[in-house]
Amino acid sequence: MTASPRPVLPRAFYDRPTLEVAPDLLGKYLVRELNGHRRIGRIVEVEAYIGAEDLACHARFGKTARTWPMFGPPGHAYVYLIYGTAHMLNIVTEPEGCPAAVLVRAIEPIEQIDRPVNGPGKLCAALAIDRRFSGHDLLLPPLTIEDWGDHPRRIVTTPRINIDYAGPWREKPWRFVDADSHFLSVRLPRRYRER
DNA sequence: CTCGGGATGCGT
């Protein structure tokens, strides 16, 4: 049993302030078409990276051979490799010229996914996403985001993961998670898991 | 906890 395609998120969805787009991405469906199949995961954890002033955002180096997609139009992918082992999928937000993006950190496996996806590198591996997707338009196959009309019951914010170097930006509550998901990359503190 | 892994941006 295979789900049919649903509406792909339009450009206008991404062309908004990053702190609005990020929570709205929770509950949306990341769809990777490969070999005639649709590998699908429900987005459950994201982080916002906003502008050249944000010391955790790669845009702090300006527009470079790596970071150029963040400076382009919204609704495109920015993908990079870190630690030589893990690819990171980011979703470009804000109007062209405003460098910002949302890192997709975890998805819930829905279809055709055969390994853990509770981390940004693991989900890229499971969906066969690498730097060749950097600059890809997310309104077009083989990588899109669909709206299936579902919404998380509870969204919780926390500081972003592994940005201890980012000074004053370290504490900003720019990580957004579906508090009821069992597929997060880092577990929520107990006080958020109850209820 | 350690540590591999490879690209990247920057100082030279």
Add this chain to the structure above:
DNA sequence: CGCATCCCGAGG
């Protein structure tokens, strides 16, 4: 060019 650094993951 060298090299410190990095939005991680696997393994112990």
